[in-house]
Amino acid sequence: MPPDTDIDSGRRAVMKLAGGGLAVAFLWTAGLGPAVAQMNPRRQAADEAAAAADGNPPFAPNAFIRIDADGSVRLVMPSAEMGQAIYTGISMMLAEELGVGLDQIKVEHSIASDALYGIALLGGGQITGGSTSTRGQWQSLREAGAVAREMLVAAAAAQWHVDPASCSVARGTITHAASGRTLGFGAVAEAAGKLPQPATVTLKDPKDFTVIGKPLRRVDSPDKVNGGTQFGIDVKVPGMKYAAVRTSPELAGTLGSVDDTKARAIPGVIDVIKLDNAVAVVGEHYWAAHRGLDALEIEWRKGVNAHLDTATLVGALQESSRTGPALVGRQPKGEAAAGGKAVEMTFVSPMLAHAPMEPLNATVHVTPGKCEVWTGTQVPTRVQKEAARICGIPLEAVTVNNQYLGGGFGRRLETDQVEQAVAFAKQVAYPLKVIWSREEDIRHDRVRPLYFDRISATLGDDGKPTSWKHRITSGTVLGRWLPAAMGKDGMDSDAIESAADLPYDMDNVLVEWVRHEMPPGLVVGWWRGVGPTHNLFIVESFIDHLAQTAGKDPLAYRRSLMKPGSRPLGVLDLAAEKIGWGRQPLPARVGRGIAVASPFGSHVCAIVEVEVTAQGVLRLRRAVVAVDVGIAINPSSIQAQVQGGLLFGLSAAMFNGITLKDGMIEQSNFHDYRTLRINEAPVMEVYTVNSSESPGGLGEVGTAIAAPALANAIYAATGVRLSELPVTRTSLVESAEALKHVAEIGTGKGDVA
């Protein structure tokens, strides 16, 4: 029997500590080198440049807080706002300790700086991803607010010649109650700015919170309802021109000849510029550029993927799964009991596009020795680095102006589109706004990886698993995106996330991963919910299948495998109670499906109720989700993120799969890469377990739990156990006759609603 230490004890320890998502992967990097940048509540060397970029306000005690002489409080956002309400969460953490109301502050995008805004959980990079922002900043941002408050109070107390401890702060005003005197932050900003920084600060007792824990309105809402918010695509730079782009539709293909005669004749077309694998038309406005692009006669050179299709790729993954080599992510403890009932399933999970509502774009101005970039990015310092590399200039010569993101979902953790925009802009003198059409966006996505899974278990006499074996086969995102974070043995911790760390009390668990390299040009990327979104579909579908095999109720079966008092059991019980599990019989072809897990340091249970018609049309009736995300910073954000995250995951499970033919992505826009619409969305209820634990991740939990809850509901409604996504309508029909009817109207994959 192999001892625990053979597994990679570091990996296990980290999982317990961080509990999920990219964090697990990146915490490893902390051991790789001595200097991992991370946010500091006190002033740092690099703060001088950051404060200067902000007009050198009189009070700038750290990288996050600026107070002007007129009392304006500006808060600098280290993370990117892409809808997840992190600007609101960050503002609440800072405001709570600083002593201002959320209605009294303004937020600013930060400059690009790992030194000031790096997230230790992610290896020190200024990165917004993996549901780490709140977890990573919970302590440091409250301290940053407290440091500022103590300095402001000290300045007021000195002016009044009183003990700082006798002063209080509320809504941006310092009060000395005994003498009835008050001073606004602005009045003491300059004096406070000259004081030494406190060595230690005392954070509020949670019972004294006045901001944290309330359902506060998002700080970015007012401008988002009146069209005032500036997204990357809205940036206006004097003299700017617009570019429309076409990249080789065949992944890894290159640009051959281009006849631009007709394009150049179109009014408003200014220029045609080329890269090795792409061509852009520049216009006075995007329409001219777009029309010019359509008028080009382009000859593409075929690359190595000319004959690649999805079936070939799935077959190759299946072969790798069979032949290995497999890396061990979790070793079983103890010997398997002899005998028992063997159960096995295999699963295929498709590639997925992100399709954020704001198509990818970047505005770039390259001047001699300098480069300025305006774009919405989850990785501003990576954008800066790539722009410097492409222009051949020092990092400091690149300015990145981050913007609000019209959705990220992981797509804006990549810099490929910005790199391309810089390479085009380098060829012209004017500022260039490069916009990808929706077709470019989908055909050149860095897709969620394709996965093949083989999972098996042996059931004892009581129906419980006595052994569990799960082999995952896929490409690697982490191995490209941050190779240093891969395990010493080559393991990709993201690939096994939520597969190795199960909420069930089982010892005899083997989890393995087989790395299968994707063909050149088929780049796989982070997709909302990352590893857990894939693994939970497998694990929770299989647990459901085991319950069915054992003849047990899916709720009772899960409960019997969970430790009493555990947090995942808490959310399971809460969701089951709220939906009234088992309380009354459901109509024919209506079913409920459970999924429960502990991804991203949080705990979530979703129960989805569906109806499936005899012809295989799927209708989402209701979804009840219970979450335990630790201390609830903003109950409104929790509800919104869980609702939205769940719909994002349900959309993908019902409709979405990126497929390849002749080396090209076949989908191109929302007509063939569908999204749930309002008339298709279920009634949703979100419940929160009260908790005083440190905050867990939030932005991805709803997405990660969606597909298995849906699949299990479909099973309950129809008796059909899904082993592949998206849902195929023909697999859900009630009878051979219905199948014939559906086949006649020509429906296929993803066509279920």
Add this chain to the structure above:
Amino acid sequence: MVTLRVNGEERQADVPPDMPLLWVLRDVIGLTGTKFGCGIAQCGACTVHLDGQPVRSCQLPVSAVGDRAVTTIEAIGQTPEGAKVQQAWLAVDVVQCGYCQSGQIMSATALLARTPNPTDQDIDTAMAGNICRCGTYVRIREAIKQAATGQPQGLQVLVDGSAA
């Protein structure tokens, strides 16, 4: 040269007649609140009003606008229904990334202007052409009902965190 009436002001633009209104608004007139999402009238992010009727501006040649009044998100708050819708959107805090919300608000406002008390079915029909990738549909439904009835629907958010 085309002449347009946008948000109550007369605007002239030297653009080709087949240029979609979306790009005239965004790139020529400089009103960027109206969004580009798909370019094929599938997502609704580009919704504006022509004489109060919602249209997808990405598919509408500017020459087809004629003398009809163009209203965009920047001015919709000046109509009674638009103001109510924006207030309700803030009260239940609908937005997430916010990119689709200009179009959502334009569609919702047009719905309330013609159907002051919409049923769930009315909401489905009027709003099904507007995609939200963040999945804000539950709150969109609540906000439309709140705008219509003046009665709170769902979780109401607070603006000021530090009041006792």
